[in-house]
Amino acid sequence: MTTNRSLIAQPVDVDTDTLRKAIQDEYKKVAEEPGKGFHFHTGRHLTKIVGYKDEWLKGVSESSIESFAGTGNPFAMGTLTHGEKVVDVGSGGGIDSFVAARMVGADGKVIGIDMTPAMLEKARVAAVKSNIHNVEFIEAYMEEIPVPDSWADVVISNGVLNLTPDKQKVFGEMFRLLRPGGRLQIADIMVSRGVPEGAKRKIDLWTG
Ligand SMILES: C[S@@+](CC[C@H](N)C(=O)[O-])C[C@H]1O[C@@H](n2cnc3c(N)ncnc32)[C@H](O)[C@@H]1O
Numbered sequence: 336m337t338t339n340r341s342l343i344a345q346p347v348d349v350d351t352d353t354l355r356k357a358i359q360d361e362y363k364k365v366a367e368e369p370g371k372g373f374h375f376h377t378g379r380h381l382t383k384i385v386g387y388k389d390e391w392l393k394g395v396s397e398s399s400i401e402s403f404a405g406t407g408n409p410f411a412m413g414t415l416t417h418g419e420k421v422v423d424v425g426s427g428g429g430i431d432s433f434v435a436a437r438m439v440g441a442d443g444k445v446i447g448i449d450m451t452p453a454m455l456e457k458a459r460v461a462a463v464k465s466n467i468h469n470v471e472f473i474e475a476y477m478e479e480i481p482v483p484d485s486w487a488d489v490v491i492s493n494g495v496l497n498l499t500p501d502k503q504k505v506f507g508e509m510f511r512l513l514r515p516g517g518r519l520q521i522a523d524i525m526v527s528r529g530v531p532e533g534a535k536r537k538i539d540l541w542t543g
Contacts, residue, residue: 407522425495
């Protein structure tokens with residue numbers, strides 16, 4: 336089989352620490368000042384745009400919903416099954432982790448990972464407010480996910496892969512922690528034309 340290398344995202348030559356700091360600064364604002372207004376849609380208004388059903392959000396704390404900043408709907412590909420184990424990569428304020436936790440029920444489990452402390456704090460408080468106990472939020476980078484090999488039945492992610500300069504590495508992590516036959520349900524941004532190298536190195540284009 337031949338591989339078309341132009342279709343495989345190569346790592347971008349950008350300073351990772353600077354990029355992560357800029358992303359954390361942006362998403363700290365989404366966590367702490369959700370009504371501020373951003374260049375992207377957020378909150379309950381966004382849940383309606385991307386087709387979240389009201390029944391999925393019933394009982395989920397408004398404090399989580401207000402910081403929703405996804406780019407789509409990972410559950411549009413299918414709902415989850417009772418008892419499944421789920422990893423939410425870039426869990427933000429926790430909304431998708433909570434929807435997943437409800438779908439998989441008490442016999443299932445959800446691990447949300449995120450690198451922004453303000454988002455993790457928001458998600459942990461919202462879990463208590465929402466009375467959801469089968470979810471855990473862990474501080475981690477999506478490039479190094481602290482979940483054992485083959486642990487998950489499903490990996491979900493919403494609006495996060497576009498924020499890593501090394502997409503192959505993150506897909507590698509997702510495949511590592513999925514069990515054989517497991518599945519990915521990812522909502523993200525795709526471009527149909529190449530992004531110029533100079534633009535890829537501009538940190539403010541990643542966050543804004
Ligand atoms: C657009 S928000 C989406 C959050 C959530 N999935 C949602 O739909 O509301 C992106 C999230 O990804 C997290 N993030 C960005 N880069 C990350 C990285 N390298 N590792 C872990 N989390 C990251 C940010 O902290 C932020 O919470």
